[in-house]
Amino acid sequence: xxxxxxxxILDPQGQAVETSLRHxxxxxxxxRVGRLVDLDVATDDPDExxxxxxxxxxxxxxxxxxxxxxxxxxxxxxxx
Amino acid sequence: MTxxxxxxxxxVVFPGSNDDRDAQLALERLGARAPRIWHTDDAIPAQTAAVxxxxxxxxxxxxxxxxxxxxxxxxxxxxRFAANGGLVxxxxxxxxxxTEARLLPGALRPNASLSFVCRDVQLEVTRxxxxxxxxxxxxxxxxxxxxxxxxxxxxxxEALGELDEAGQLLxxxxxxxxxxxxxxxxxxxxxxxxxVFGLMPHxxxxxxxxxxxxxxxxxxxxxxxxxxxxxxxxx
Numbered sequence: 001x002x003x004x005x006x007x008x009i010l011d012p013q014g015q016a017v018e019t020s021l022r023h024x025x026x027x028x029x030x031x032r033v034g035r036l037v038d039l040d041v042a043t044d045d046p047d048e049x050x051x052x053x054x055x056x057x058x059x060x061x062x063x064x065x066x067x068x069x070x071x072x073x074x075x076x077x078x079x080x
Numbered sequence: 081m082t083x084x085x086x087x088x089x090x091x092v093v094f095p096g097s098n099d100d101r102d103a104q105l106a107l108e109r110l111g112a113r114a115p116r117i118w119h120t121d122d123a124i125p126a127q128t129a130a131v132x133x134x135x136x137x138x139x140x141x142x143x144x145x146x147x148x149x150x151x152x153x154x155x156x157x158x159x160r161f162a163a164n165g166g167l168v169x170x171x172x173x174x175x176x177x178x179t180e181a182r183l184l185p186g187a188l189r190p191n192a193s194l195s196f197v198c199r200d201v202q203l204e205v206t207r208x209x210x211x212x213x214x215x216x217x218x219x220x221x222x223x224x225x226x227x228x229x230x231x232x233x234x235x236x237x238e239a240l241g242e243l244d245e246a247g248q249l250l251x252x253x254x255x256x257x258x259x260x261x262x263x264x265x266x267x268x269x270x271x272x273x274x275x276v277f278g279l280m281p282h283x284x285x286x287x288x289x290x291x292x293x294x295x296x297x298x299x300x301x302x303x304x305x306x307x308x309x310x311x312x313x314x315x
Contacts, residue, residue, distance in 0.1 A: 012191070012192050013194065060151070063187050
């Protein structure tokens with residue numbers, strides 16, 4: 001799961017990283033720092049896995065007021 | 081027999097709470113009985129008139145501050161207690177827990193400065209007819225310390241306007257004193273019913289002249305008064 005601060009939410013961590021990257025000479029903008037949660041789900045069914053991951057994100061892994069999330073299944077990622 | 085003169089204001093202890101004893105001491109000095117109750121308890125003790133969620137770092141503050149404490153057994157009980165009109169005060173980490181539990185609006189993010197702030201701040205009391213500010217004078221300015229890394233309260237502009245309109249933004253940082261970048265310089269907010277309140281400053285650390293200020297006693301004393309009244313109403 002990729003968890004990101006929602007657009008419009010102040011992200012001081014992203015700003016600090018952006019400043020540092022610029023000091024290193026990189027031309028970057030709009031740096032946002034989120035969170036990656038890696039886990040194994042006890043099912044082989046991608047639909048069931050996705051449903052469970054959605055519930056995890058909504059109940060605990062994100063605060064929907066300030067964060068958005070994206071689910072990436074490794075099985076699917078490998079198939080691409 | 082309930083003793084309305086010394087209302088019970090229970091202080092919740094999570095693993096990682098560290099201001100529970102200060103809260104207990106302050107409340108006792110203000111005339112309450114203040115038993116500490118454990119996070120695995122699944123009920124608020126009978127006769128309890130108010131519950132305080134203290135400062136600290138509940139469950140290590142992993143993931144997001146308050147996100148894990150929200151699912152503790154005591155929080156299910158606190159949620160029922162609040163739904164029945166019980167008084168609930170969240171201080172600092174307790175405020176974070178209450179927002180994660182959706183008992184209070186908004187969310188607390190890392191300070192805009194990314195620095196931990198630990199100092200006295202000036203606060204403005206926006207109304208004095210609440211259960212948490214009744215001992216304050218209208219327009220009062222309080223000196224109370226903050227000490228937090230994640231105190232940047234956020235709601236969107238629309239919600240901020242609605243909360244302001246509804247009179248739920250009980251405390252604001254004075255001009256130029258916003259230590260964390262909170263929207264609207266909000267330091268404390270209550271729910272629509274006015275029985276749940278959270279704030280980032282620590283009133284329990286400002287109850288003795290030796291600590292530099294006694295203004296915190298105005299807020300905690302207001303809570304003790306309200307707790308006393310709520311018990312008197314039941315007798």
